[in-house]
Amino acid sequence: xxxxxxxxxxxxxxxxxxxxxxxxxxxxxxxxxxxxxxxxxxxxxxxxxxxxxxxxxxxxxxxxxxxxxxxxxxxxxxxxxxxxxxxxxxxxxxxxxxxxxxxxxxxxxxxxxxxxxxxxxxxxxxxxxxxxxxxxxxxxxxxxxxxxxxxxxxxxxxxx
Amino acid sequence: xxxxxxxxxxxxxxxxxxxxxxxxxxxxxxxxxxxxxxxxxxxxxxxxxxxxxxxxxxxxxxxxxxxxxxxxxxxxxxxxxxxxxxxxxxxxxxxxxxxxxxxxxxxxxxxxxxxxxxxxxxxxxxxxxxxxxxxxxxxxxxxxxxxxxxxxxxxxxxxxxxxxxxxxxxxxxxxxxxxxxxxxxxxxxxxxxxxxxxxxxxxxxxxxxxxxxxxxxxxxxxxxxxxxxxxxxxxxxxxxxxxxxxxxxxxxxxxxxxxxxxxxxxxxxxxxxxxxxxxxxxxxxxxxxxxxxxxxxxxxxxxxxxxxxxxxxxxxxxxxxxxxxxxxxxxxxxxxxxxxxxxxxxxxxxxxxxxxxxxxxxxxxxxxxxxxxxxxxxxxxxxxxxxxxxxxxxxxxxxxxxxxxxxxxxxxxxxxxxxxx
Ligand code: SF4
Numbered sequence: 001x002x003x004x005x006x007x008x009x010x011x012x013x014x015x016x017x018x019x020x021x022x023x024x025x026x027x028x029x030x031x032x033x034x035x036x037x038x039x040x041x042x043x044x045x046x047x048x049x050x051x052x053x054x055x056x057x058x059x060x061x062x063x064x065x066x067x068x069x070x071x072x073x074x075x076x077x078x079x080x081x082x083x084x085x086x087x088x089x090x091x092x093x094x095x096x097x098x099x100x101x102x103x104x105x106x107x108x109x110x111x112x113x114x115x116x117x118x119x120x121x122x123x124x125x126x127x128x129x130x131x132x133x134x135x136x137x138x139x140x141x142x143x144x145x146x147x148x149x150x151x152x153x154x155x156x157x158x159x160x
Numbered sequence: 161x162x163x164x165x166x167x168x169x170x171x172x173x174x175x176x177x178x179x180x181x182x183x184x185x186x187x188x189x190x191x192x193x194x195x196x197x198x199x200x201x202x203x204x205x206x207x208x209x210x211x212x213x214x215x216x217x218x219x220x221x222x223x224x225x226x227x228x229x230x231x232x233x234x235x236x237x238x239x240x241x242x243x244x245x246x247x248x249x250x251x252x253x254x255x256x257x258x259x260x261x262x263x264x265x266x267x268x269x270x271x272x273x274x275x276x277x278x279x280x281x282x283x284x285x286x287x288x289x290x291x292x293x294x295x296x297x298x299x300x301x302x303x304x305x306x307x308x309x310x311x312x313x314x315x316x317x318x319x320x321x322x323x324x325x326x327x328x329x330x331x332x333x334x335x336x337x338x339x340x341x342x343x344x345x346x347x348x349x350x351x352x353x354x355x356x357x358x359x360x361x362x363x364x365x366x367x368x369x370x371x372x373x374x375x376x377x378x379x380x381x382x383x384x385x386x387x388x389x390x391x392x393x394x395x396x397x398x399x400x401x402x403x404x405x406x407x408x409x410x411x412x413x414x415x416x417x418x419x420x421x422x423x424x425x426x427x428x429x430x431x432x433x434x435x436x437x438x439x440x441x442x443x444x445x446x447x448x449x450x451x452x453x454x455x456x457x458x459x460x461x462x463x464x465x466x467x468x469x470x471x472x473x474x475x476x477x478x479x480x481x482x483x484x485x486x487x488x489x490x491x492x493x494x495x496x497x498x499x500x501x502x503x504x505x506x507x508x509x510x511x512x513x514x515x516x517x518x519x520x521x522x523x524x525x526x527x528x529x530x531x532x533x534x535x536x537x538x539x540x541x542x543x544x545x546x547x548x549x550x551x552x553x554x555x556x557x558x559x560x561x562x563x564x565x566x567x568x569x570x571x572x573x574x575x576x577x578x579x580x581x
Contacts, residue, residue: 013546013548014546014547017552018525019547021197021226021524021526022196022227022234022235022526023234025203060348061545062283063280063282063300065300065301083348084351085380086351086382137184148301150204150205152305153304157208157211157212
């Protein structure tokens with residue numbers, strides 16, 4: 001598992017450039033452009049199970065969901081940040097991508113430190129020290145558990 | 161204890177007497193706005209649409225505006241797919257290319273009204289707070305689920321109260337107010353929060369309020385909302401939009417706020433958001449003289465009639481500096497026609513400006529007005545992120561239409577007060 005660490009105010013244009021928003025919609029189209037203007041090596045380096053650490057206001061800007069969809073598709077296990085923009089938070093939950101708000105863990109992380117994530121216990125361990133993060137509200141947990149909002153909606157439609 | 165605007169409207173729409181901050185409510189929005197991204201949205205739910213159909217034919221407002229006319233075969237295929245969806249599912253509110261930018265269309269056509277809730281798969285959906293609507297951005301997947309189900313959840317946000325006192329000085333615009341606020345409270349200063357504007361709101365025109373509400377998302381806000389007054393009513397009259405005073409929702413006098421800010425408008429000065437974040441706000445005179453390769457007047461933030469009026473009043477009879485190029489982009493067909501009738505467009509085009517169709521154009525960097533590495537644009541848009549205008553090695557500065565117009569004459573960033581007599 002690798003950890004990628006970025007700073008504050010990482011906006012949606014850095015995560016997925018606006019110029020592709022109307023030509024790339026599927027996971028396969030999105031993957032090669034993930035974080036293109038922020039970290040040109042990310043798309044080729046990222047592997048399933050990797051974690052992203054970031055500062056405040058991660059995902060601010062546009063409502064585009066390609067970053068959340070793409071990061072989920074390449075298997076990013078979680079994004080741990082000091083804070084997330086509201087629309088990005090919603091979009092990620094709707095994709096089933098786990099976001100963790102935990103400033104202490106972000107500050108504690110130095111390159112090469114060991115990181116362990118326990119989503120059931122709600123803890124993240126960085127360089128041997130554990131930090132708790134709050135559980136999602138029930139409404140969001142139900143969406144995450146179903147594997148994203150579309151699967152959740154399909155289930156609800158079938159039950160109707 | 162009284163309730164804020166957000167509490168009141170969310171309580172009402174979820175069928176409760178009161179709601180608390182942090183509570184999650186289920187609501188059925190009045191409308192769902194989508195644009196060129198409708199193709200991708202309906203693409204996610206093809207099977208379900210075949211099986212269940214849309215939940216309401218009057219839920220969607222679809223406006224083709226982002227890449228119009230289509231810049232590539234792929235865009236054209238997207239537009240085609242959207243037109244087919246509209247036809248097949250008898251979508252009632254569809255606006256094809258050339259009508260305008262989605263937010264301006266929603267506003268002009270009377271979808272945004274006091275007491276309504278509108279969600280949209282576009283972050284600047286927060287714009288309709290200008291007329292007392294609760295409106296906020298969502299992602300494409302959620303839009304897809306809404307098309308099928310018609311309902312979603314919202315968390316009741318805490319609210320920041322911003323009181324605007326007095327009047328702006330000459331050469332200072334609504335854009336300068338909102339940039340100043342964002343500079344002060346930062347790009348995430350209002351994340352997960354609502355923003356209510358109070359004070360001498362009667363001193364602000366509808367265009368001013370729309371510019372301010374439009375940029376609420378640039379401080380992270382869920383909504384940015386103004387009270388409804390005679391200016392709002394005059395706007396509804398002008399556009400033949402029915403108005404019912406009973407629909408108006410506003411905060412109680414004893415509502416509880418998490419933060420209160422006050423601005424004396426008479427002390428504000430023209431400002432600019434320098435690259436690459438909207439909260440990197442500096443007084444224009446600190447940046448004067450920076451050479452500009454491109455100037456953009458327009459977008460959903462500042463492409464309205466009064467924006468063209470001020471730009472034309474500064475530029476009329478003069479020439480745009482040969483070292484720069486100016487693009488003009490009215491926010492809607494209606495505005496374009498009005499600006500033509502009033503001679504604003506003619507004045508700008510005669511001075512050397514290039515007119516683009518009413519749509520998003522260069523704002524999102526998908527087509528038109530792309531920049532080359534090393535170039536600088538001064539724009540009236542709402543975002544200056546790295547790469548936003550199509551090139552990560554270019555720079556975007558944001559300002560008011562007056563600043564843009566003054567700068568167009570000199571080819572460098574210029575204080576508009578020098579050109580306004
Ligand atoms: S003009 Fe720009 S900010 Fe407004 S809707 Fe279009 S792309 Fe978005």
